[in-house]
Amino acid sequence: MTVRVVLADDQTVVRAGFRALLDLTDDLVVAEVADGARAVEAVRTTRPDVVLMDIRMPGVDGLEATRRIAGDRSLDGVRVVMLTTYQVGAYVFEALRHGAAGFLLKGIEPDDLRAAIRTVAEGRGLLDPAVTRRVIEEFARLKAPEAAGAERLAVLTGREREVMAPVAAGLSNEEIGKRLIMSPLTAKTHVSRTMTKLGARDRAPLVVLAYETGLVRPGEH
Template identity: 60%
Template sequence: MTIKVLLADDQALVRAGFTSLLARAEGIEVVGEAGTGDEAVRTARALRPDVVLMDIRMPVMDGLAATRTIVADPDLPDCRVIVLTTFETDEYVFAALRAGASGFLTKETEPDDLRQAVRSVAAGDALLSPSVTRRVIEQFAHRPEPAAAGRDGAARLAVLTAREREVTRLIATGLSNDEIAAQLFISPLTAKTHVTRAIAKLDVRDRAQLVILAYETGLVRPGG
């Protein structure tokens, strides 16, 4: 099936560049563009894309608000958002995760990486590299104790098996499925199955949201 992509960026040249790169990929089609956050929301509702490439700094409504609106829309349950950012200078990584973004790309992303990112997110995976996970950890390290920790956190996590809980903990430390498999002496497919089940049981959208929940419930603590 063709993956439908919506590009949201206030710079026409950036949109043209991403459109050109994605046009060369088999099975990916850019179905629309938006120059503001509110336009991105309207266009997403009209075209129902599988993936939205969302810039953060846009007029009228910024990318964070647009991401939050799209993710919360019950009519767009399968729409995933990839935030366009620059890790070195962008202070919005944590906020974008909380808004519901499934991952991040820089505007200097290599063409093959861009295409693979779109395919991965459309398939339900998250673009959450160890470097991004570390930034999430750093954010939590400067926050007070998680509000949901303690008994509330334990109750939320009670639906998980011991193995699913361990896999969730390892995800939150920044490990990939292959690295988790190696550490637990299981196959990568089994590791992925545990991840999928944990996501379903905890009712979160993807791996990125699983990391947030691991810290909010106290399953993992910064520096622990």
């Protein structure tokens, strides 16, 4: 399986490092850019499977670029993964709100990078690593539940709300099934229906919404 990747980072050495890792696999880097505006242009031109997007770039930053990509219905198949560090929890949270499928630390191990790219290319969010939950939880502590967000959950059935909690904990369909006593296929069906009703491209927005509405609170898994 060849995954087409766009690298967006204003540091040449970072782009070179990621390209070197990807060149060792079947993954194909179709474009390298140094700012968000060029990232959006490259995505529209090359239609990659995955974008590795730095958050802080000159001009149009990674957050705005992600928002533009996620908001373009013609780019529904493109998944954006943010490249970041531990120190930017708020930015990561906003990136997930804007449609990012997850994030990776720039010091990620090569094997983990390749696995992460394939995970996202298959349409799954990067929500399993514990660091993702720590960042979301830390930022969630600073935000009160939003009433407007809570109203969005009114479209869900009771079972679909139940499913959102383990999704927010980064559990797989199999793990959700075990927790809620259902088959993995049934769990997958509930998750898919929940995403459809809430207009989510993948699981990442469900995690954000679960914390924002108070459906899940920091530390509750």
